[in-house]
Amino acid sequence: MRFSLFSTLTTGWQYSRVWPTKTELNAIFPENKVIYLTKQGARYLPVLAVLTAVAQLKLLGPDFLGQILAMMLLLVSMPLQGWYWLGVRANSALPPALINWGNEIREQIQQHSQSQGIPAAPKNYFDLARLLQLAYQQLDKTVMRRWF
Incomplete structure (x- = not known):
């Protein structure tokens, strides 16, 4: 591109x-x-x-x-x-491992929140940044520490 x-x-x-x-x-x-x-x-x-x-x-x-x-x-x-x-x-583009990790974070956001503004599966780093920002806003620290 x-x-x-x-x-x-x-x-x-x-x-x-x-x-x-x-x-x-x-x-x-x-x-x-x-x-x-x-x-x-x-x-x-x-x-x-x-x-x-x-x-x-x-x-x-x-x-x-x-x-x-x-x-x-x-x-x-x-x-x-x-x-x-x-x-x-x-x-x-994201490598396959980060796509899988982003999908896991997305599933956690869907389980823990009721909002409808959940982004689609991440394809590039900008999508991952939006997803991580949303995860830090909506998920508690114990859920976020599990990934690190």
Whole structure:
């Protein structure tokens, strides 16, 4: 499947909002680390890019303006790289073991809750993120600890 850059970035940003950032998921999925680093990068890297550009401009002078701008663009684009990775990951297909695990979680949600908004069987990581988010909201901690 081919996705445009903008839709992949948007999907990655949405995926970072939906994914449950629970410590027990750290051992299985790298999403928590990527989401944390992307959020911190989006917060601090633009400021760092401006500060280092000003410092380099004072020390090196305007002769190095091209290199300074390239460095600024690199620093500012790092959160975009994180959202791109998350967007690609969100649209990738789940391995069979995770599909089975997602189906087990879905069955547990159906048994323990009366809501009708239960998602379908997960096919990609975005579907799994929605299912895990719903499971953490509706199931108690003892049921969730059984899987980890």
